[in-house]
Amino acid sequence: MGNVFQKWNSISLVKRIIGGLILGAIIGVVAPSATVIGIFGDLFVGALKGVAPVLVFFLVMSSLANHKQGAKTNMGRVVVLYLVGTFAAALVAVIASFLFPLTLTLPEAATGTTPPDGVGTVILTLLMSIVQNPLxxxxxxxxxxxxxxAVVFGLALKNASETTKTFLNNVADAVSQAVRWVISFAPFGIMGLVYSTVSTSGLSIFSDYGKLLLVLVGCMVTIALIVNPIIVFVNIGKNPYPLVFKCLRESFITAFFTRSSAANIPVNMALCESLGLDEDNYSVSIPLGATINMAGAAITITVMTLAAVNTLGYNVDFGTAIVLSIVAAVSACGASGVAGGSLLLIPLACSLFGISNDIAMQVVGVGFIIGVVQDSFETGLNSSTDALFTAASEFAQWRKEGKEIKW
Incomplete structure (x- = not known):
């Protein structure tokens, strides 16, 4: 049995995940009634979501408590990259919507959902989230x-005894090891998630909303393969594509099927560790990115809003669309890191054009219909970019210090 586990672990995790992906798709087509397979996916996502908050809390607190005075940090650059990337995504979505104007066949309004009243509501919600009870x-x-x-407690413990700091380190290491164990089951989890998607949704969604999906996915692919590489190249001064493809391969796949940036935090942290990045930096930047780095959400909000505008026959000049891209970028930062988190921000953007809430919520309804594909690509882009920009920021510092950049 020990030899079996050794051989299993000796295979690249990415290869194992791809194997699980293929197997899940095959079972979903051949045996769509074998619902027990889907349980593997539910267990995997549940385990990631369960351990991620504890991991983030102890890693950040431990890092700050043990942070040496004068040690360099690159958080400022990371935040700038997050904001630039999100705005660039909204801008690409505006351009695509003008090049390929869309109209929608609106279903009944989505029920059981309440959109925010405005950008102020989104910001207030974020501020209230900051002061929520830590437990x-x-x-x-x-x-x-x-x-x-975690920042508050970490700073408060900076003057604690070395024994206390060692204890925090040990707890953080233990949680990190638990995360590695969970991630080692990713192939089975991905198999279950792919099975559930294929067996329940099939391919009909592509024929019903094909053009809308093409524009949405096309914008996200443009960001992932053109815009993001340009941003990374500007920072590190060398061919960005090996790093881009590594992040897509090791982060995008799991985020695509879990459809949760929050659940993908442990995966991104493991990726940053494999890149040799500073844990003090990525333990903060990765969970922060899961909250504010929302390029995919900005694309969804912008494209869906302009599609609603076209459907109603409104004329929108390019300047107004640029204002929309700014609002979409700011709003996207308030999108929750869970499946469908960006859709409820569509009414906020629609309100810029005087579109009623009833109509806007029907647009949200379209979003839920195509969510299996749209939200998967959106989350994959968001989460893989968290790791990409974290790496680019630190490699930029290495470049300045004359260190060799390799991955």
Whole structure:
């Protein structure tokens, strides 16, 4: 049995995940009634979501408590990259919507959902999340609150005894090891997730909403393969594609099927560790990215809003569309890191054009219909970019210091 596990672990995780992906698709087509397979996916996502808040809290707190005075940090650059990337995504979505104007066949309004009243509401929600009870933040996976309290406790423990700091390090290491164990089961989890998607949704969604999906996915692919590489090249001064493809291969795949940036935090942290990045930096930047780095969400909000505008026959000049891209970028930063988190921000953007809430919620309904594909690509882009920009920021510092950049 030990030899079996050794051989299993000796195979690249990416290859194992691809194998699980193919197997899940085959079972989904051949035996769509074998619902027990889907349980593997539910267990995997549940385990990731369960351990991620604890991982973030202890890693950030331990890193700050043990941070040496004068040690360099690159968080400022990471945040700038997150914001630039999100705005660039909204801008690409505006251009694509003008080049390929879309109209929608609106279904009945989505029910059981309440959109925010405006950008102010989104910002207020973010501020209230910061001061939420720390235990409640961990239990509800409120990463803004987790980060805020981890920073507070970490700074408060900077003058603690070495024994206390060692204890924090040991706890952080133990949680990290638990995460590695969970990630080792990723092939089975991906198999279950792919099976559930294929067996329940099939391919009909592509024929019903093909053009809308093409524009959405096309924008996301443009960001992933053209815009993001340009941003990375500007920072590191060398061919960015090996790093881009590594992040897509090791982060995008799991995020695509879990459809949760929050659940993908442990995967991104493991990726950053494999790249040799500083844990003090990525333990903060990765969970922060899962909250504010929302290029995919900005694309979804912009494309869906302009499609609603076209459907109603409104005329929108390019300047107004640029204002929309700014609002979409700001709003996207308030999108939750869970499946469908960006859709409820569409009414906010629609309100810029005087579109009624009833119509806007029907647009949200379209979003839920195509969510199996749209949200998967959106989350994959968002989450893989978290790791990409974290790496690019640190490699930029290495470049300045004359260190060799390799991955």
């Amino acid at each position: 409640q933040s961990i239990s509800t996976a409120n990463y803004i609150g987790i980060l805020a309290w």
